[in-house]
Amino acid sequence: MQTAVPILHEVSYLEYKGKYKGLFSWILSTDHKRIGLMYMYAMMTFFLIGVMLGLAMKLELIAPGRTIMGPQTYNALFTVHGVIMIFMIVIPGLPAVFGNFMLPIMIGAKDVAFPKLNLLSWYIYMTGSILVICSVLFGNGIPDTGWTFYAPYSFKTGTNLLPAIFGAFVLGFASILTGLNFIVTIHRMRCPGMTWLKMPLFAWSLYGTAWIQLLATPVVGITLVLVALERIFGIGVFDPALGGDPVLYQHLFWIYSHPAVYVMILPAMGAISEIIPTFSQKHIFGYKAIVASTIAIAFVGYFVWGHHMFTSGMSGTAQYTFSILTFIVAIPSAIKVFNWISTMHKGSINPDIPFLWAISFIFVFMIGGFSGLVLGALATNVYVHDTAFVVAHFHFIVFGGVGFAFFGAIHYWYPKMFGRMYDKAWAKIGWAFFFVGFLTLYSPMFYLGMMGMPRRYYDYLPEFHAANILSTLGSWVMAFGLLIIIINLFRSAKNGAIAPMNPWNGKTLEWTVPSPPPTENFEDIPVYGEKDGPYEY
Amino acid sequence: MYILSNTVNASNFVSGVDKAFLLIMGISFVFLIGLTFTMLYFMYKYNNKKNPIATQIKGSNTLEVIWTVIPTILVLIMFYYGWAGWAPMRKAPKDTFNIKVTGRMWNYLFEYENGKKTDTLFVPMDKAVKLKLVSLDVIHGFFIPAFRIKEDVVPGREKMAWFIPQREGLFELFCTVYCGMNHSYMGSTVKVMPQPKFDAWYIDTIKHVSVAVDSPTATGQRIMKNIGCFACHTVDGTKLIGPTFKGIYGSKVVIQTNGQEHEVTADDAYIKRSIYDPNADIVKGFNKGLMQPYTGLLSEGDVQQITAYLKSLK
Numbered sequence: 027m028q029t030a031v032p033i034l035h036e037v038s039y040l041e042y043k044g045k046y047k048g049l050f051s052w053i054l055s056t057d058h059k060r061i062g063l064m065y066m067y068a069m070m071t072f073f074l075i076g077v078m079l080g081l082a083m084k085l086e087l088i089a090p091g092r093t094i095m096g097p098q099t100y101n102a103l104f105t106v107h108g109v110i111m112i113f114m115i116v117i118p119g120l121p122a123v124f125g126n127f128m129l130p131i132m133i134g135a136k137d138v139a140f141p142k143l144n145l146l147s148w149y150i151y152m153t154g155s156i157l158v159i160c161s162v163l164f165g166n167g168i169p170d171t172g173w174t175f176y177a178p179y180s181f182k183t184g185t186n187l188l189p190a191i192f193g194a195f196v197l198g199f200a201s202i203l204t205g206l207n208f209i210v211t212i213h214r215m216r217c218p219g220m221t222w223l224k225m226p227l228f229a230w231s232l233y234g235t236a237w238i239q240l241l242a243t244p245v246v247g248i249t250l251v252l253v254a255l256e257r258i259f260g261i262g263v264f265d266p267a268l269g270g271d272p273v274l275y276q277h278l279f280w281i282y283s284h285p286a287v288y289v290m291i292l293p294a295m296g297a298i299s300e301i302i303p304t305f306s307q308k309h310i311f312g313y314k315a316i317v318a319s320t321i322a323i324a325f326v327g328y329f330v331w332g333h334h335m336f337t338s339g340m341s342g343t344a345q346y347t348f349s350i351l352t353f354i355v356a357i358p359s360a361i362k363v364f365n366w367i368s369t370m371h372k373g374s375i376n377p378d379i380p381f382l383w384a385i386s387f388i389f390v391f392m393i394g395g396f397s398g399l400v401l402g403a404l405a406t407n408v409y410v411h412d413t414a415f416v417v418a419h420f421h422f423i424v425f426g427g428v429g430f431a432f433f434g435a436i437h438y439w440y441p442k443m444f445g446r447m448y449d450k451a452w453a454k455i456g457w458a459f460f461f462v463g464f465l466t467l468y469s470p471m472f473y474l475g476m477m478g479m480p481r482r483y484y485d486y487l488p489e490f491h492a493a494n495i496l497s498t499l500g501s502w503v504m505a506f507g508l509l510i511i512i513i514n515l516f517r518s519a520k521n522g523a524i525a526p527m528n529p530w531n532g533k534t535l536e537w538t539v540p541s542p543p544p545t546e547n548f549e550d551i552p553v554y555g556e557k558d559g560p561y562e563y
Numbered sequence: 564m565y566i567l568s569n570t571v572n573a574s575n576f577v578s579g580v581d582k583a584f585l586l587i588m589g590i591s592f593v594f595l596i597g598l599t600f601t602m603l604y605f606m607y608k609y610n611n612k613k614n615p616i617a618t619q620i621k622g623s624n625t626l627e628v629i630w631t632v633i634p635t636i637l638v639l640i641m642f643y644y645g646w647a648g649w650a651p652m653r654k655a656p657k658d659t660f661n662i663k664v665t666g667r668m669w670n671y672l673f674e675y676e677n678g679k680k681t682d683t684l685f686v687p688m689d690k691a692v693k694l695k696l697v698s699l700d701v702i703h704g705f706f707i708p709a710f711r712i713k714e715d716v717v718p719g720r721e722k723m724a725w726f727i728p729q730r731e732g733l734f735e736l737f738c739t740v741y742c743g744m745n746h747s748y749m750g751s752t753v754k755v756m757p758q759p760k761f762d763a764w765y766i767d768t769i770k771h772v773s774v775a776v777d778s779p780t781a782t783g784q785r786i787m788k789n790i791g792c793f794a795c796h797t798v799d800g801t802k803l804i805g806p807t808f809k810g811i812y813g814s815k816v817v818i819q820t821n822g823q824e825h826e827v828t829a830d831d832a833y834i835k836r837s838i839y840d841p842n843a844d845i846v847k848g849f850n851k852g853l854m855q856p857y858t859g860l861l862s863e864g865d866v867q868q869i870t871a872y873l874k875s876l877k
């Protein structure tokens with residue numbers, strides 16, 4: 027099928043010596059693989075900060091009353107935690123790291139369509155992130171609004187909110203530009219013979235995501251600008267005291283932020299759609315159904331934002347319309363799960379670590395999805411909205427979903443990215459602790475929500491105590507697993523065994539280039555023949 | 564779990580909500596367990612040691628149709644139950660017992676039609692109670708888990724919630740929309756009483772919970788405590804959301820009026836203005852818009868009592 031791969035050693039993208047040396051050879055590089063790694067290192071750092079804030083919150087919640095901090099600190103922690111995790115990690119997440127690194131190789135291109143724009147996106151991303159961090163380090167008081175910046179509290183609070191809002195605004199541009207870049211790359215740079223329906227599913231998921239990034243992000247941009255103007259000049263768009271409407275803010279915010287959930291989860295589903303066929307050594311089941319469901323999710327996802335606002339004040343008609351649309355958008359996700367599981371049927375399964383991440387992804391994603399049905403139905407939504415139930419639900423989706431897929435993807439593509447293999451025994455131990463810890467940490471929150479414990483609560487009634495203790499214990503087990511995983515990955519980048527070109531016997535194009543790939547990816551652009559395809563085993 | 568506990572039928576909405584809950588959870592559990600076991604079984608049965616060669620199957624249109632149609636039907640059933648449990652919440656009957664609920668940082672105030680004001684919600688059993696929800700500052704969330712009702716309390720809008728309490732007893736009430744520092748303390752209690760007991764309480768004319776008045780300043784302190792001034796102010800010198808009251812009376816305060824900074828002495832008039840129109844003069848170093856005007860909530864007499872108490876804080 028593809029052009030024969032030279033066995034002789036090519037200069038890999040890691041060793042490549044360009045115009046610049048040392049650090050500059052990275053931060054001035056327009057190589058999509060180096061940019062992908064730079065995103066990864068930045069995100070890993072922010073992620074660890076976010077995790078520590080999460081652990082501190084959980085420690086505070088181990089007992090009612092004051093444990094280690096006051097209420098204002100707790101409120102600042104969940105705000106900064108949420109802003110970091112959402113705007114700086116899971117929204118850019120998989121597209122920025124694995125999309126950048128793998129997309130061009132998977133479709134047989136030498137780089138993305140606009141390499142310089144790609145580097146610019148990274149700088150914009152870093153600028154936005156640094157602004158967010160500035161809001162914590164300087165000014166009078168750490169932002170305390172929650173990541174949703176709800177009006178009118180967001181212009182009443184005396185804390186240093188503007189840099190955080192501005193940071194989120196800037197981060198949006200990185201997202202828009204990356205989306206644009208990927209759309210053009212996918213349209214224009216697929217290798218000869220790779221028709222749309224021969225494109226790997228990960229590339230399809232990035233394509234769906236890119237359109238959401240491009241079309242939805244401007245909405246949050248303008249909304250954040252309005253909040254800033256409201257805060258500085260009191261323009262009276264959202265402030266009821268000036269005749270504005272705080273519920274309008276919520277509409278604008280969720281018109282972006284619900285599709286943003288799909289920006290997070292679609293690429294995660296894409297990565298899982300790559301891992302499962304490879305480890306089953308089998309053609310993906312229902313390729314076209316998965317593609318169609320990706321597009322359906324990206325499209326219908328625009329019309330369900332109202333499910334975040336069932337108690338805010340809308341007409342009854344609006345409420346049940348949003349409810350029914352929310353149920354409709356659940357179906358394509360279910361279709362994906364059915365197809366993934368069917369792919370395993372009659373496969374030849376190698377239960378190696380990326381596969382373990384993939385099936386644990388399916389498990390936690392199902393729990394997240396089913397709890398989403400509870401939130402989509404009107405009667406039950408009214409009951410559990412804004413309680414710990416919602417906190418459990420979105421951690422199961424964004425952390426269980428995106429996080430597990432991210433770890434799955436990194437264990438899957440690691441040998442390609444670094445040319446070395448991690449220690450598999452440690453990887454499994456880390457995974458086991460992480461998985462058990464994750465369930466212990468978040469499952470009790472479902473229960474707490476059903477008991478009626480509201481979210482964003484610094485203090486709680488004694489009847490919620492036992493479940494909170496369990497949850498905090500879980501956070502430690504999970505953190506321990508995470509530590510093992512990260513140390514293992516870090517150490518193996520230098521000391522791991524040399525990885526072969528195709529350790530998992532995958533069929534997508536990235537497995538046809540050396541590990542790590544050369545700077546230009548392909549010596550000659552591959553060509554897909556009549557019988558070739560990403561899943562032809 | 565509330566769903567299974569003694570709050571069964573604490574209000575007229577409980578059964579509708581819980582039915583939807585159990586239905587969705589039931590279907591979900593069946594699928595979760597079924598799919599998880601299928602996955603584990605495949606992993607065991609088609610392990611590459613047992614099954615070295617995979618059989619290539621690319622898909623099946625029949626299956627795709629089946630697993631699109633069946634979930635669609637199931638979610639529509641879920642939607643229906645969700646809708647059925649919720650629809651009655653939107654429509655209050657004609658003849659209701661009305662209470663006005665005012666949310667502010669960080670407490671709720673309940674006002675009854677005969678002028679009674681309380682910080683605990685008292686309601687008669689088996690009677691439709693209609694709440695008028697208003698907020699004086701930011702958005703709050705009005706949530707009584709045992710009754711399965713929740714409604715956001717949005718400034719600038721008048722929201723409605725209603726229910727029929729069906730069980731005697733005390734139930735928790737929470738604020739669910741994040742509203743600043745003491746959000747988690749913005750709770751209260753609902754007390755449901757049988758009609759005769761409620762009536763006896765209702766016609767009782769002593770408005771607030773009465774406390775023995777033993778010193779001239781105790782009344783002021785009590786008023787402030789009940790209405791929630793101490794959420795933002797202390798008397799021991801620590802600064803919270805607002806300035807401390809320690810030594811405030813007679814001190815020199817630097818304030819900003821329309822952006823102009825100047826100094827005033829905190830006298831009776833100043834304190835009165837600070838309570839009725841707090842955003843006219845802003846104490847330097849604090850933020851505008853946090854303290855809300857107490858006009859209509861505190862009478863001139865109340866303010867005099869408060870001032871007397873503040874005088875005593877040396």
Ligand code: HEM
Nearest residue numbers: 077080081083104108111116172173424425481482483501
């Ligand atoms: C060690 C890992 C983590 C722990 C221990 C943790 C814990 C928590 C806790 C305790 C809260 C506050 C809940 C409340 O008071 O209502 C919270 C909120 C939140 N978390 Fe996490 N979390 C973790 C990872 C993540 C990840 C990976 C994401 C995103 C992908 C995430 C996204 C959020 C968001 C969006 C909020 C809501 C913040 C808000 O209410 O404004 N968390 N988390």
Ligand SMILES: [Cu+2]
Nearest residue numbers: 284287331334
């Ligand atoms: Cu949503």
Ligand SMILES: [Cu+2]
Nearest residue numbers: 703738742749
């Ligand atoms: Cu509140």
